[in-house]
Amino acid sequence: MTDTLQIRPEAAAAPKPAIPLPTAAARAVTAAGAVLTAASAFLSWTYSSQFPGDLTVTGYPGGLQWITFTGGLLTLLYLLVGYGAPGLRGLAPGGAEGTTVILAVGAAATTWFTLIAISVELGGLANLTTGGWVAGVASLLAVAGALGLPRDGQHPQGNRLGVLLYPGKRPELRPAEPMPAVLEVGVVLLTLAAALGVFAYGVDTSYAELFAGFLILTGFAAWALNRSGDFARLGEIMQRHRVLASVGAFVAAGLFPFTQTGGSAEANANLGVSILIFAATALGLNIVVGLAGLLDLGYVAFLGVGAYTAALVSGAAGTAFNVQFPFWAAALLGAVVSGIFGVLLGAPTLRVRGDYLAIVTLGFGEIFRIVVQNLDGTSGPNVTNGAIGISNVPDLNILGFDFGSAHSFGPFSIGRFANYFELMLLFTAIIVLVFSRSANSRIGRAWVAIREDETAATAMGINGFRFKLLAFALGATLAGLAGTVFVHVNYSIVPDTFQFAGPTPPNSAFLLAAVVIGGMGTVSGPLVGASLFFLLQAKLSFLHDYQLLLFGLTLILFMRFRPEGIIPNRRRQLEFHESQTEGGQEGPTPELRTAEA
Amino acid sequence: MTDTTTATVDNAPAPGTPLLQASNVVMRFGGLTAVNDVSLTVNTGEIIGLIGPNGAGKTTFFNCLTGLYVPTEGTVTYKGATLPPKPHKVTQAGMARTFQNIRLFHNMTVLENVLVGRHTRTKEGLLSAILRGPGYRREEAESRAKAMEYLDFVGLADKAGSLARNLPYGEQRKLEVARALASEPGLLLLDEPTAGMNPQETRATEELVFAVRDRGIAVLVIEHDMRFIFNLCDRVAVLVQGRKLVEGDAATVQGDERVVAAYLGTPYEADADSTTADDSTTPEENQ
Incomplete structure (x- = not known):
């Protein structure tokens, strides 16, 4: 031996x-x-x-x-x-x-x-x-x-x-x-x-x-x-049948509510739709963090902007505007308003880099929550009904399909949450499409270039600020889109949902962890990471008091043993395990990489 | 790669039209004047060298030209238009650069690096990237073809799929050139392209620079390797302590005793002379 x-x-x-x-x-x-x-x-x-x-x-x-x-x-x-x-x-x-x-x-x-x-x-x-x-x-x-x-x-x-x-x-x-x-x-x-x-x-x-x-x-x-x-072999096969694999994955996900029968079907469908919302939001964050390399610690605020926008135009009783938009308009409005907020928050914050950006975004995330809390009629104009939030958000009704009641398809019957699950799955598909197509394009390359070396990227003609802002706005838009469904699934919305860290998702820390642990810059990583995180906290509820402690431990262990996440981006895997995978090839010698004269 | 000989005589400086004109550029950092009243003209089809001891302000001058720094005084014009002090606009205008310490996008593939270089010459936005219309696909395909062409030009076509960080040192330098060329510049600025290279690699770089010039691209190059510089350049400017000491062809510069003094030092009593020579500024030798 x-x-x-x-x-x-x-x-x-x-x-x-x-x-x-x-x-x-x-x-x-x-x-x-x-x-x-x-x-x-x-x-x-x-x-x-x-x-x-x-x-x-x-x-x-x-x-x-x-x-x-x-x-x-x-x-x-x-x-x-x-x-x-x-x-x-x-x-x-x-x-x-x-x-x-x-x-x-x-x-x-x-x-x-x-x-x-x-x-x-x-x-x-x-x-x-x-x-x-x-x-x-x-x-x-x-x-x-x-x-x-x-x-x-x-x-x-x-x-x-x-x-x-x-x-x-x-x-x-x-x-x-x-x-x-x-x-x-x-x-x-x-x-x-x-x-x-x-x-x-x-x-x-x-x-x-x-x-x-x-x-x-x-x-x-x-x-x-x-x-x-x-897994490697399967990946190759999936790559060869990419269209089939991705369409098939969505069809399989769409079948999920039909696999749930019996007493806990609705509860499980609720879990499913919550996972989808969480995962879709994490995928939006992945544009900001995984592609453009901007650490955003207040991202959940954009989910909140979308959710509040949709709630305000949903015709719910007690909102400032007594209007009821059709859902497509509400979803679009939620996404657009969230995107605008992304630009508004990004324009001042993106002037700082690295750790400072993280701190500033953390602050903006909290500002959103506190502002919403204070728009209650006493501290400010009554827009969001303050800490009590907007409740009784009506169920959706699209083209006569009532999302609030159960529907049967042949021998299957799916309930309220399953209806929303299918809707959210559609939204997730859109978000996945937007993510993967923008990542694999001139825009996505510019984002990755900025993440890799911003000075070199600008020297190659990339307007750093503009593209960072675009990443911020697109990420915010996608989160806003997810938020519009979020509010209808949950009937109500309160500002306390949108914290930086807390025992229940969604919050900015969990979203970030889902992206990092899942695998930054990949499509499936945040989806897997989000599912895992959501299931863990939902199923192991006896650990509720220790959840944040365990959450921190998990992060530390992951950073130590698998920093590239569960589903590694090919590039990042090489980055972190280069000494083990690449033998002979060497980068520039250290003395040649000293600072510019 | 084109097999161009190194004989400077053959490539008698084409008169050309002025491409880049830097006039009286001053760059101060607080009390330190890193670049002091430097003027330089690069004409089309020229290879210009910029030499000087360490800390002479060569890279700072480069950064002033490429918009990374905003010069305290003086102007930089490219093709007659004043350059905006933003790096991405400078690249857009037609000047591309490489860096002294290689700054590739290490975790992107070789091809992707060059595709990033194509950024200013492509314009498909987010919406068309998501919708993937025929226009987008055409541009993307064209971009890839062009990128492969540049990789082929520097001799890296067979490495297109590997990560930039895994290339050997010499090839990383080449990739930086390919990436800069992909932005279809009129003027290429090379910051110490042969640093850390062995004689063979230096020689290959020399030929690469000639090949670049043969494509109709003017080159401004910072280098410490004198043989490389004097083989390559139509004109050489010497920067010492932020000032331009002398400018001229290889023989002029090599024969100038102030240059020798700047590199090798002077006897104590000669010091006073050289400083007075400095003050009387440099003779402009625009051919």
């Missing part, structure tokens, strides 16, 4: 397994562990049905046992891939062994999370039945077996413990085997369906323990799929 550590990483591509076992024995142990883990989900794990999900039933899995079951099956699947099972080889172009390790650890983590949760909530280990112990031991057995498999990753030089436990960096992908176009289309559709399924399941998790278990396994599975090279 020590010998291999001395050798350069290329040469030490495959160090010895962490647990010295003959390969055949390791496979057998892993297989036995994985099968037992999956099978144990059919046993009862506890005596008391007080633990949510009722894990007392022998014969079929319930609640968290489904998660363990899935984890066991996934481990088994990738073990078979590594074994060279016919038809499965294509599943791990970057090596199956490391993937198996990650999945086995993931399965063990959810299983032990469940066992610990049972013991803690019901008071003691005595609450676990034999079935529970079987699950725990089997999942650890799978991990031990997987650690005995031959290693296929690239291992950095470093401490022994790290090499022991770390499944290795993904090696070079095997070249893709040519696939008939029909099959590729099938893969795209299957992926979208799987994504919809996972998302729908996550939203539908009805108690915090289940969501936490789901999150643990999803996290490990995502890591595993990244390690196995499946």
Whole structure:
């Protein structure tokens, strides 16, 4: 072991397994562990049905046992891939062994999370039945077996413990085997369906323990799929069928309300539409932060401008103007007014750079909230009804389609929030289109150039101020557009929603975190980041008091271990991990980069 | 790349029309006068060198020309029109520059860098970018074709897809030239284009500059490499302590003892002489 550590990483591509076992024995142990883990989900794990999900039933899995079951099956699947099972080889172009390790650890983590949760909530280990112990031991057995498999990753030089436990960096992908176009289309559709399924399941998790278990396994599975090279391969296929993939993604998202049946359907649809609003706003912020590189800490104010504008022309009782615009006009007005505010706030603030800009935008964000609070008839003219806000915002009615009531389509019936979900999905599609097209154009290049080096950008003929203002205004417009739906979904609007930081989204800090953690400058990054953030705070409500603390911890951990975000922009990934990815190429030598004379 | 020889004799200074005229440019930072009453004319088709010891004010003078600094006194005209003191308007007018310490957009690809250079020569706005009409697509395709042409010109066409930061040093310099050329300038300003290069790379840069001039673009170049400068330039101006000491062809400048003194220093007693020579300002040698 020590010998291999001395050798350069290329040469030490495959160090010895962490647990010295003959390969055949390791496979057998892993297989036995994985099968037992999956099978144990059919046993009862506890005596008391007080633990949510009722894990007392022998014969079929319930609640968290489904998660363990899935984890066991996934481990088994990738073990078979590594074994060279016919038809499965294509599943791990970057090596199956490391993937198996990650999945086995993931399965063990959810299983032990469940066992610990049972013991803690019901008071003691005595609450676990034999079935529970079987699950725990089997999942650890799978991990031990997987650690005995031959290693296929690239291992950095470093401490022994790290090499022991770390499944290795993904090696070079095997070249893709040519696939008939029909099959590729099938893969795209299957992926979208799987994504919809996972998302729908996550939203539908009805108690915090289940969501936490789901999150643990999803996290490990995502890591595993990244390690196995499946994500990279999928990305290539998606790229080849870009139109199908993006249209398909929106169709899949549109089907989400139809996957939600039963008692919590409306609540889940509400969660869905809130996620969309949050994600669409984050995407607008991504123009400002991700493309143009302007740190805006008061961005939620633009969501507020759009929302208040739409509320004021919605015909709600008690507003200053007793008018009711058709929704298309209200949405347009909200976007335009928000864009104008973007210009008004941007024109003075964009004269400062960097940290100063962050401070000034933070101030403007707060000013918006306080102004709205004071336009109540006592401190100022009554426009926004002050801290009480505007309530009873009427439901939309577009072309006779009443958003306030349930509608049935054939065997399906979707309720109020699902109606809004579909509307917001349309708006999100528009925002995604605007973002991706402007990012990939002369305008977007100018933004990125300004972010990279403003002096060089102006020397190339880019009017820095004008383009920064344009980014600010476009970002504000998109947030305003999202705000117009926001106010109708929530019936009412109060100024306190639009804070810099708070325990509930949307607030500027969460929006920024969704962009940064999701992946700056990408389309899907903020969407994923926003969904994750929203679900976390909605599902793990028992953590409410510690939410900001955990939020800060998450940010620190991300900045330490994955500064490029969940979905890295190709450029940023190179920027942050250059030493690991690029060997020989060197930039200018340091002494040549000293300041200009 | 065109294989142009380095013989200055062949490229006898074309009379040309004045392209850039800087007259009596003064740049003060508080009490420090970095550039003091410098006048310089660049005619079409010329390669002009600007040399001087470190801290002589060469780059400051460059920044005054390109609008990065607003000169305290004096005017800069390009093709007879006074240049606005805004860098992006200077580029729009037809002057492009490179930087002493390379300032590429490191996290953009090589092609994207050059496309940014095309910024002033394209005009599709946000709305057309979102709507992607036929006009937008035509312009974008044209832009890409032009950008590839410039990359081909400097010899980087095969690197179009790689990140600028991953290019070796010499190629980063070339990319900066390609990016500047993409703005279709009439005058290219190069700030120490061979800094940190080995003799072969310097030689390649020399040929690149000649090739640029053969495209009808005048060049103003700051450099410390004397061989490079004297091979390349039709005229050379020497800047010392913010003042223009002398201007003329290679022989004139090389023969001028004040230039030698500025670079190598003078014996103590000769110091007084050289300062008086300084005060009597510089002889303008406009061919």
